[in-house]
Amino acid sequence: MSKPLxxxxxxxxxxxxxxxxxxxxxxxxxxxxxxxxxxxxxxRNVATKRDYYFxxxxxxxxxxxxxxxxxxxxxxxxDPKRVxxxxxxxYMGRTLQNTMVNxxxxxxxxxxxxxxxxxxxxxxxxxxxxxxxxxxxxRLAACFLDSMASLGLAAxxxxxxxxxxxxxxxxxxxxxxxxxxxxxxxGNPWEKARPEYMRPVKFYGRTEHTPDGVKWVDxxxxxxxxxxxxxxxxxxxxxxxxxxxxxxxxxxxNLKDFNVGGYIQAVLDRNLCENISRVLYPNDNFFEGKExxxxxxxxxxxxxxxxxxxxFKASKFGSREIVRTDFAQLPNKVAIQLNDTHPAMAIPExxxxxxxxxxxxxxxAWDVCVRTCAYTNHTVLPEALERWPIDLxxxxxxxxxxxxxxxxRRFMQYVASKFPGDNDRxxxxxxxxxxxxxxxxxxxxxxxxxxxxxxxxxxxxxxxVATLFKDxxxxxxxxxxxxxxxxxxRRWLVMCNPxxxxxxxxxxxxxxxxxxxxxxKLLKFIDxxxxxxxxxxxxxxxxxxxxxxxxxxxxxxxxxxxxxDFQVKRIHEYKRQLLNCLHMITYYNRIKKEPxxxxxxxxxxxxxxxxxxxxxAKMIIRLITAIGEVVxxxxxxxxxxxxxxxxxxxxxxxEQISTAGTExxxxxxxxxxxxxxxxxGTMDGANVEMAEEAGENNLFIFGMRVEDxxxxxxxxxxxxxxxxxxxxxxxxxxxxxxxxxxxxxxxxLFKELVDLLMxxxxxxxxxxxxxxxxxxxxxxELYKKPKEWTKMVIHNIAGCGKFSSDRTISQYARExxxxxxxxxxxxxxxxxxx
Numbered sequence: 001m002s003k004p005l006x007x008x009x010x011x012x013x014x015x016x017x018x019x020x021x022x023x024x025x026x027x028x029x030x031x032x033x034x035x036x037x038x039x040x041x042x043x044r045n046v047a048t049k050r051d052y053y054f055x056x057x058x059x060x061x062x063x064x065x066x067x068x069x070x071x072x073x074x075x076x077x078x079d080p081k082r083v084x085x086x087x088x089x090x091y092m093g094r095t096l097q098n099t100m101v102n103x104x105x106x107x108x109x110x111x112x113x114x115x116x117x118x119x120x121x122x123x124x125x126x127x128x129x130x131x132x133x134x135x136x137x138x139r140l141a142a143c144f145l146d147s148m149a150s151l152g153l154a155a156x157x158x159x160x161x162x163x164x165x166x167x168x169x170x171x172x173x174x175x176x177x178x179x180x181x182x183x184x185x186x187g188n189p190w191e192k193a194r195p196e197y198m199r200p201v202k203f204y205g206r207t208e209h210t211p212d213g214v215k216w217v218d219x220x221x222x223x224x225x226x227x228x229x230x231x232x233x234x235x236x237x238x239x240x241x242x243x244x245x246x247x248x249x250x251x252x253x254n255l256k257d258f259n260v261g262g263y264i265q266a267v268l269d270r271n272l273c274e275n276i277s278r279v280l281y282p283n284d285n286f287f288e289g290k291e292x293x294x295x296x297x298x299x300x301x302x303x304x305x306x307x308x309x310x311x312f313k314a315s316k317f318g319s320r321e322i323v324r325t326d327f328a329q330l331p332n333k334v335a336i337q338l339n340d341t342h343p344a345m346a347i348p349e350x351x352x353x354x355x356x357x358x359x360x361x362x363x364x365a366w367d368v369c370v371r372t373c374a375y376t377n378h379t380v381l382p383e384a385l386e387r388w389p390i391d392l393x394x395x396x397x398x399x400x401x402x403x404x405x406x407x408x409r410r411f412m413q414y415v416a417s418k419f420p421g422d423n424d425r426x427x428x429x430x431x432x433x434x435x436x437x438x439x440x441x442x443x444x445x446x447x448x449x450x451x452x453x454x455x456x457x458x459x460x461x462x463x464x465v466a467t468l469f470k471d472x473x474x475x476x477x478x479x480x481x482x483x484x485x486x487x488x489x490r491r492w493l494v495m496c497n498p499x500x501x502x503x504x505x506x507x508x509x510x511x512x513x514x515x516x517x518x519x520x521k522l523l524k525f526i527d528x529x530x531x532x533x534x535x536x537x538x539x540x541x542x543x544x545x546x547x548x549x550x551x552x553x554x555x556x557x558x559x560x561x562x563x564x565d566f567q568v569k570r571i572h573e574y575k576r577q578l579l580n581c582l583h584m585i586t587y588y589n590r591i592k593k594e595p596x597x598x599x600x601x602x603x604x605x606x607x608x609x610x611x612x613x614x615x616x617a618k619m620i621i622r623l624i625t626a627i628g629e630v631v632x633x634x635x636x637x638x639x640x641x642x643x644x645x646x647x648x649x650x651x652x653x654x655e656q657i658s659t660a661g662t663e664x665x666x667x668x669x670x671x672x673x674x675x676x677x678x679x680x681g682t683m684d685g686a687n688v689e690m691a692e693e694a695g696e697n698n699l700f701i702f703g704m705r706v707e708d709x710x711x712x713x714x715x716x717x718x719x720x721x722x723x724x725x726x727x728x729x730x731x732x733x734x735x736x737x738x739x740x741x742x743x744x745x746x747x748x749l750f751k752e753l754v755d756l757l758m759x760x761x762x763x764x765x766x767x768x769x770x771x772x773x774x775x776x777x778x779x780x781e782l783y784k785k786p787k788e789w790t791k792m793v794i795h796n797i798a799g800c801g802k803f804s805s806d807r808t809i810s811q812y813a814r815e816x817x818x819x820x821x822x823x824x825x826x827x828x829x830x831x832x833x834x
Contacts, residue, residue: 028112031059053126057189060099064230066829068239075154082154083817087141087339090159091133095190102232128183131165134284135570137378146488147809149233149240151821158304161227161244164279169609174625178612191227199224201302207399216399222273223248224303236825245303247276283611284570285384301345331371335817338375341386341442347449348400374816375446375453386442411448429471447472452816454481457665457686485665486805489516492671497649499538517801536790546650562601563783567655571610571617574662579765585733600780626742649675656681659763661706670803676793694799698792702775703768720758723766730769
């Protein structure tokens with residue numbers, strides 16, 4: 001097996017990586033040695049690989065600083081409208097390579113590191129992942145920051161600096177085991193603490209209604225300490241800011257009321273309030289109504305709004321003098337985007353600030369609030385919707401509860417005036433859900449308090465207005481929009497698949513990195529044998545590289561000639577990893593039955609984490625590992641696939657098989673498509689638009705559509721046993737799982753999963769089984785014809801233009817924020833300002 005080109009050799013050939021000028025390289029080497037010496041206080045005799053990574057990171061960061069300061073000056077001078085993207089999650093991953101790509105430093109750094117006798121890939125591998133997110137929603141926020149900077153928008157990402165991000169996953173004896181993700185252990189070279197902008201955030205207490213308005217008193221104060229991370233645009237010299245808040249106890253915390261001997265305990269108790277920013281809640285698409293989580297949600301919002309208002313009022317750069325006091329102007333200068341309902345408290349908090357502190361009358365304040373805020377919905381799953389108990393609110397945020405009651409009172413009056421006598425509609429639309437325990441419906445709060453509400457793929461936005469938010473749509477149809485998700489082509493093509501980026505650049509130039517629609521030009525080469533060969537060759541090299549990596553690091557041997565079939569996403573019943581399992585078993589049974597037939601070889605890889613409290617998801621992982629033990633007699637690789645940047649470029653087949661109507665959009669589907677995998681999927685989420693862009697005949701689409709699912713629910717319902725009794729291969733697979741074929745030592749290990757699939761499967765796995773297996777047969781047939789397969793791949797890559805987050809963000813800017821994106825470069829720090 002010939003070794004593929006090393007990434008170093010590959011990078012040297014690539015133009016999209018910036019030029020390695022001699023002066024540039026010399027300067028980088030100098031800076032590297034300077035940081036090793038002065039920042040890290042090491043010499044080459046004692047420096048470790050990690051020291052070298054930090055020296056390089058600091059060297060690259062130096063190139064950001066001038067641009068960062070210059071960008072903020074530029075915004076001050078131009079006073080543009082600013083957009084604040086508030087999210088409880090930012091799944092940023094690694095920063096080093098992304099920064100080198102966006103600053104066009106990659107070749108120069110490569111050459112400098114090479115001349116210093118070091119290995120760039122080894123250094124890049126020392127960086128910790130900033131895993132401050134669970135999956136799609138957090139990674140979307142990260143892609144959006146990249147696009148907002150690349151489009152010259154004055155944008156800020158605001159969130160929480162979790163000390164512990166998403167847990168690290170180990171697979172032990174086939175089970176998922178969680179480990180704390182201590183990502184800050186060695187320090188983070190990309191962040192800058194800003195203690196001078198520390199802000200107080202209040203909790204608990206009570207309200208007093210006085211002649212000069214409402215006072216919120218006897219509160220407990222927590223300080224929010226900001227840490228800023230630079231967000232460079234793609235080669236436009238713009239560097240925006242992501243500001244993450246960390247919780248800090250005030251110096252007098254618990255000391256006012258301590259008795260003799262209580263001093264030590266009072267200092268130890270500081271930990272309690274600093275726990276707010278300790279850990280990311282590891283749930284994806286699931287609501288866990290814990291007090292600490294509501295504290296996190298209010299903490300980020302209260303600190304951020306103080307910042308927004310300070311910046312709105314400030315007169316000039318670096319100054320805190322107040323000039324702007326006319327809050328009617330706020331919506332012209334500020335847009336706030338709520339990433340799901342997690343930051344919904346921004347609405348009552350903005351009202352509290354405007355009414356209680358800035359003394360606006362209610363109607364003016366409400367008008368400002370609605371015109372400033374907009375809300376993105378990310379899911380229709382009922383278990384994911386946030387509904388906070390009123391008693392918890394009363395205890396933690398008493399003033400905000402009063403404000404929510406008042407918003408609701410006025411809203412109910414408005415609805416009653418439009419639909420007189422329709423009491424059932426009032427009940428359905430209220431922000432307060434009656435019942436055993438009264439709750440605040442946060443999605444309703446977001447809709448009422450925002451001027452725009454959007455879903456994240458066309459089919460998802462249609463489902464929202466037809467079902468979940470139907471009443472609100474009938475009241476205010478102009479509020480509802482669609483903004484189909486996208487991914488940044490910098491990270492998800494140039495950075496993770498340099499070979500493919502280069503083959504594309506050779507044919508159509510490099511503009512596609514900024515304007516992904518240019519990929520359509522590849523259709524001109526659909527019959528060009530040389531191009532077809534180049535695309536197939538890059539894929540084969542990526543597969544070989546991945547195979548070598550698995551063998552070196554995990555002692556797992558896979559056949560690089562086999563089809564690489566990937567399902568990489570959070571483990572969840574609605575994503576139907578169980579349907580994938582049934583295919584694995586069925587394919588295995590067919591091969592056992594006719595071992596001499598010419599079968600298409602496959603390597604099926606499933607990657608993803610299960611929320612620690614989600615028992616069913618953990619059982620699904622155990623089933624996957626058990627099937628692997630029988631089929632391969634091999635250890636299974638677990639989530640290491642997810643974190644492996646080589647996984648996506650090496651994929652041949654991408655599994656996007658959620659029940660129609662459950663996946664809001666998906667973004668992994670786009671990453672695989674852009675990297676030359678074909679999709680097998682249902683008509684769900686963004687798959688629908690992917691099929692539209694690439695041509696439905698260029699995807700392997702199967703299964704029920706949303707209408708079919710609805711018709712089944714409205715009609716006779718879903719009965720698993722009908723399929724079980726009718727389809728022999730399905731019955732055989734289920735009997736094997738139930739009978740201990742995959743768990744000899746514990747025959748009833750998967751009893752619960754079998755029971756789930758047979759009797760209470762909300763996601764109708766068996767209803768799509770037959771269509772799925774037939775569709776997989778079609779995949780196998782096409783894979784035997786490499787040229788036809790590759791032509792289909794080219795159709796897919798050429799159809800990816802729509803799925804750039806640059807397009808998504810341009811639409812948010814123009815249609816929600818009232819801002820105009822720009823591809824203009826601002827002068828670099830060493831150029832004269834115009």
